[in-house]
Amino acid sequence: MDFGIRAENRKLLDRVITMINDEIAPLQDEYDAEITKGDRWQYTDRQAEILEGLKAKAKAAGLWNFWLTDGNGGLGLSTVEYAYFAEEMGRVGLAAEVFNCSAPDTGNMEVFHKYGTDAMKTQWLEPLLAGDIRSAYLMTEPDVASSDATNISMSCVRDGDDYVLNGEKWWASGAGDPRCKVYIVMVNTGTDETPKHQRHSMIVVDAASEGIEVLRPMSVYGHDDAPHGHMHIRFTNVRVPAENLLLGEGRGFEISQGRLGPGRIHHCMRAIGAGEAALELMCTRSLEREAFGKKLAALGANHDIIAEARMEIEQARLLCLKAAWYMDQGDARAAAPWISMIKTVAPRMALKVIDEAVQMFGAMGVSQDTPLAIKWTHVRTLRLADGPDAVHRRQIARAELRKHTQEKV
Incomplete structure (x- = not known):
């Protein structure tokens, strides 16, 4: 199994990371502050300026539609390679849309791309690919x-x-x-x-x-x-x-599996990115803040908490890459248990790391003065989106039990 990334795509990923760090992240707070101005369900002029300006820069730089992993209209990344991109986009709220890689559009574009008629592709897929709708x-x-x-x-x-x-x-x-x-x-x-x-x-x-x-x-x-x-x-x-x-009557489940499989991996890698961002905030806070005459990092079990967070992030990432590798082999049935595993593990891990970061910040961690509270709500929702944990665990168990019996479980 190869979980690596080709040299040319590593350079591409470095460009994405640079844009996220230097151009997108610095504008996130200003963008979020605009939501409270006027009609919450319309974009303010400044919001539109920020978002569309960043999208135009990304598109002009060729940093666009990475999710098209088969190379048809995209940049030809494997699912494994795209996982690294999705993780970086998960660190900052705006990033996925800036690169036209945000949910639910990626899944819907996948449906139009795989199953849509020529008319649907012209009317809906093309403007979605362009980021216009x-x-x-x-x-x-x-x-x-x-x-x-x-x-x-x-x-x-x-x-x-x-x-x-x-x-x-x-x-x-x-x-x-x-x-x-x-x-x-x-x-x-x-x-x-x-x-x-x-x-x-x-x-x-x-x-x-x-x-x-x-x-x-x-x-x-x-x-x-x-x-x-x-x-x-x-x-x-x-x-x-x-x-x-689409396709004809009675084929909804066939289409949904084609849509949800890749989307679940994308969600999970973005969750890992959210966990990484939370760990970074946790470490920075622990080294800057003092209580009882010591840095927070030196108090209580904080060394252990930071270490556990790092280990759990690494474990989740490897599991996600393995699921992505199975997706790249083209056998959806073989990939399904691995997708269910990561869909259960990644959000649960990210929630734990975010919550520990909140603890490190104290009351500030649940306020609007850090991104932790909103990250927590998004990731908590992810434990229900595309199937709750219990459903995925059931699928994992059934696949495991089939190894030991010929009977339907």
Whole structure:
């Protein structure tokens, strides 16, 4: 197994790190401060200036669309190599979007790239690749346990040349963004007689379609994540052209696995980056702050805490790289248990490291004066996004038990 990075891509990564450190990170606080000015769901002139200015610089420098790991329109990184880029982007909130590598757009672009028609690619993929619009992925529903995706119930009924959608979705990440122009929606097109993994489909919906009502932003520990947002949306007799159905009826699970596998690795590597950023803050604070006549680093178990954080970050990174390596081999079934492992391990590790950093900062750590509180809320949410820990542990255990029995577990 090769977890390395080719020399030319190492140079590319160094350029990304330099831009993050020198240009993106210094503007993060100013960008965040703009959210409280005026309408939280619209970008202020200064926010737009910061974000679009950085994106223009990245695009002009060729630091763009790294997630396209097969080289088709991107820079040809392997999944293993992209993992290093995603980790660096996870250190600073704005970084992923600056390089057009942010969720949920990367996953949606992957869907359009793999499964979309030529018309979809022209209308939606091209502006997404250019960073001109944003998108949302709608799967989770308020009235069913969506961790078992066979429960997804949004009605999608064929009526002539259209499908008609009725139902509600929530936690539609990115749907609050005024630049969000398109949704990819998991719907139910089957009946009770249809095999349960063939009942669902995915359909592309123009966000401006008649009958779509954004009910509210969902808050995460009291934060609405404006202007990105995680929205609760109602569909009432929303008519969508039949040609917007991806691949055909009953193929929703096939598409979702093509979308979620790479996305989970991207999330996990960004979580590792968040853990690294937290450890850096923890170390800096421990060497600068004094209490009881000593530097914090010399008090209590702080040496042990710092050491444990470093070891756990390194362990999680290696596991993530192994999952990425399996993805690069092209066997999604073989990669699946490894993706579930890292999806459980990485957010849990990052949460622990961030929490220890909060402890080192004391009350300041839970305030707006450090990025730790917002990092913690984002990573805590990640333990639910793309499947909660319990579901992934179940998948890991079933794969392990299959080694010891021929029976279905």
